[in-house]
Amino acid sequence: MTSTTAQPADLESFSAELTGLEIITDPAQLTKLSQDYYTFSPILQPLLNDKRGDVVVRPTTEAEVIQAVTACVKWRLPLTVRGAGTGNYGQCVPLQGGVILDLSKMQAVKWVKPGIACVEPGVKLAALDKETRGSGWEIRMLPSTYRTATIGGFIGGGSGGIGSITYGQIRDRGNLLAVRVVTVEDEPRVIELRGDDVYKVAHAYGTNGIITELEIPLAPAYAWAEAIVAFPDFMTAARFGQVFSDSDGIIKKLVCICADPIPTYFAAFRNVIPVGSHCALVLVAESSLEPFAALVNEYNGTICLQKSAQEASKGSTLVEYSWNHTTLHARSVDPSLTYLQTMFPSDKELKLVERMYQHFGDEVMMHLEFIRMGGEAIPAALQIVRYTTPERLAEIIRYHEDHGAFIANPHTFVLEDGGRKTVDVEQLRFKERVDPYGLLNPGKMRAWAERK
């Protein structure tokens, strides 16, 4: 592995070559732009707390990216790419200092065709959605941080989100059409990856190329109504979530199930969700509200909040109570809380969900997010965990794995130790081609460190 600790003199020389580019060296800003939301993890907190880049460069064009990369390579500086820093695994925290390449100013929407948009990586998801809605389209899936998160950051470090109940995850063929990548070589090249090749750089934490343009597929933009449905017992809420997800005739975008006491962390809904209830937070097409109500009725749920798409477009939306915003709200009440990421196996009876729910009780509060995986709706989960010790957290994870749940560990910044579990040989080979000096986000790809 190439040693990559930046020397002050090199940094100065580097900066001197970036005439015309925005450069940030203000310490407070540097600290801020070296962080993401890894603070959700008590394991990552001490590991990443003191990690800082030495300089932030904010290019506005691909040409400026190439200019910055050329200088980085010349002075052999570590180079960590960053979007809005809304990730949770320290993906964009520079472990070895060096240069932070902040792409949030590359915000061009190059074109929008029916079903496809071509964008620069710094476009905020909310802004892109707003732009494509004009022609009847929207992004297929979004993280709960969509207001600030960038498309490049989402593709580089995310997996799925609101919309995944219909379209699956980013990793599923068809959910990313093309990427343009700048290599980190003495003479940087621009490579276009299309088809299955896009997965050489998707979800690679920016370790093997700098994404400067993306073609992403769009979804038809429905008018999304929002609803909170309360249930007296958790398993009824969970089964409602499964059946709703499996209702092919009802168009939906979010099926989030929160066990009591999670709803008590939602200050805004304190007078909305009955005390002691388990609830479903859903986005459903307005044109499907009538059959949706029939389904709620079948499961004896109580719709305690319903907003039209028009109403939901003002102020905060239920999106910002789902996925990892659920964790955010819980932590804003009790910062000692943390979370897990789990894929439960496909099972209409949700037996393993029920078993884990009963086994852990309040220690691991059940929060399901239904998503499609290989054509089937399964409960993913971002359980909220009452954290005590690293050992106990490891034990909780092991218990899940021993019983057949897949844990995408959010308490590691190493690519292969999170959701992937194995080395992605294609990603490694691609890194060898485009980042021969190992400058990109050093320390994140285990396969690179351990190769040969």
Add this chain to the structure above:
Amino acid sequence: MTSTTAQPADLESFSAELTGLEIITDPAQLTKLSQDYYTFSPILQPLLNDKRGDVVVRPTTEAEVIQAVTACVKWRLPLTVRGAGTGNYGQCVPLQGGVILDLSKMQAVKWVKPGIACVEPGVKLAALDKETRGSGWEIRMLPSTYRTATIGGFIGGGSGGIGSITYGQIRDRGNLLAVRVVTVEDEPRVIELRGDDVYKVAHAYGTNGIITELEIPLAPAYAWAEAIVAFPDFMTAARFGQVFSDSDGIIKKLVCICADPIPTYFAAFRNVIPVGSHCALVLVAESSLEPFAALVNEYNGTICLQKSAQEASKGSTLVEYSWNHTTLHARSVDPSLTYLQTMFPSDKELKLVERMYQHFGDEVMMHLEFIRMGGEAIPAALQIVRYTTPERLAEIIRYHEDHGAFIANPHTFVLEDGGRKTVDVEQLRFKERVDPYGLLNPGKMRAWAERK
């Protein structure tokens, strides 16, 4: 059961009360308007061949429907409702003569909102699609007869079709929002059914109410490209169909798999599909063509025909080679052929499909149509059968059922003996309310004949 044989005098009195309505008594027309495509079945052919209505009435408004119904009830005439007569089970063949109520002139599209259309029953599906496409919507699912079939006939006697791979079947909650029904009483009433109540009359062959208006959900209208993919062996083609259906990131509308020698019946594709090939006929969104090609590549398929949406909109489309049009083309070459309707169980490995394929060989030529059922893509099938005797056909059906396939028998005109298998108590109760004299399509609902 009320006896319902029309007397000539009653018919004359009946007709005399229909001033202003279109009435048809021309024998050739009467014969034509007493038929559907039950001729696909060698079992139904002799049973229905001589069945004819005595008079056809063609109302253009709900008021005219009520006028006709009032007269029918007065003279106790059997009343059989008809759309375009594109069904295959003799649904609209009048077993006891009497009046045929042809609703094909009630063609108003009352309104189209985002995601919902309100229509009269006689609207042709192709015409409705054309009208809604202007605002970016289309019908969720279509039979292969969409050019001539009416929406009322489809809801009254159909189950699903092209589009069911995304939205499931008509019976799935959300795929029919409301129906307006005229009752057959001394003083006919108009009843609106919404929510789950719509299933009291959907797929009831017009035995329990006359549908005069429907609210149906719409789907976003993609630009649908068409492709034929050839495979050297059937099970690879079938597995491709399953995986394509399960590819949540690739937008599709049709996944039809035809085993050799079925493609040889497609005269138009004689020089397109390689001899001896098994093929997939698909509709895929233009914006998904690139990932689709990657999937085809993974399964070593050969795209032997591909048309853009623009090209596909001219002339015949692959839709008209799928579902029961497959049977139509086969029978146009060899009229002794017939077919089956099968639901194979959910199984990604398609073991039962493979077993049946190998067991029957050419006698039961495999034709799969993937559809969504309860959130999962399963292979439905409309196998083409080399017919020999009724006994052998029954044996083939029994063999399928004994091995766990569900047969929706297309060789019966009795509602409960086809796809339903059991009495639908809700439909029976509704018939008791709206058709006390049992005039509607007599002989089709077994539960009515056998009640008490």
